């Protein structure tokens with residue numbers, strides 16, 4: 486529940502509004518596992534709360550740790566749908582990658598989640614539940630520093646819950662992250678993107694992946710509805726864009742979108758968009774229709790884009806051998822489990 490929702494329920498229970506503040510902080514900031522730990526709330530009221538609500542993470546079925554320290558966990562939801570979430574350690578950063586839907590309807594051709602179809606949006610409780618579950622797995626000296634909504638699903642297709650969730654993430658009495666440490670990724674749902682940029686100050690990442698509509702149509706069916714031009718125009722037109730940068734995600738596929746021409750076209754397309762560019766070498770998965778790119782091609786693209794004045798990061802692939810890397814989440818137990 487959000488703080489606003491707690492306030493409404495607290496009023497309905499004929500309690501004073503400050504109780505909502507106490508509850509919100511106990512649940513999210515202090516991360517208690519039950520109402521009994523809420524020592525400044527009367528025992529009688531705690532008993533009422535126990536009858537009406539629960540505080541819980543998700544039912545975690547499986548955790549796998551990769552040699553680079555990436556941890557992927559598989560959770561089962563109350564209706565038996567399964568989702569995956571990933572904890573990625575990188576230098577001083579510890580990032581949780583959260584799923585926002587069970588499955589995904591957008592069917593990007595390079596993504597294993599898309600191949601599995603769409604089941605449903607996750608509830609707010611299932612979004613916050615991934616944070617609770619991740620925190621429970623951390624070592625005593627570890628602390629989540631970043632949250633990215635880049636796991637299974639298209640976050641902006643689950644707009645209301647995602648915006649509520651990011652609100653809890655950045656609330657000082659909530660999970661307490663800075664707004665620039667929370668990133669919401671989208672395949673380019675233009676109207677929802679525009680709304681998000683107006684309504685939230687969290688970071689936005691747009692998954693572009695191609696420099697022509699012909700190629701993007703082939704990779705991402707959503708491009709037929711919101712073609713490249715519309716996506717870029719929305720980013721350029723955002724009046725507050727000067728205040729924060731957008732991340733452009735570009736999955737590099739061998740012989741599909743990895744040429745010098747692609748790099749030059751991308752530079753032209755993004756002119757006037759305050760952004761940094763993440764080049765993500767494609768992670769092959771069983772049955773994938775694409776191949777991982779040559780490192781030299783990726784580095785050449787990076788160099789050309791930098792020559793055009795862009796900040797470029799080539800994303801090191803994390804957790805590849807446990808299929809926790811970008812585009813490899815699918816939400817069921819792998820038969821090949823070691």
Ligand code: SF4
Nearest residue numbers: 589592593596599638
């Ligand atoms: S890349 Fe993202 S939007 Fe595309 S199918 Fe996969 S989960 Fe959905």
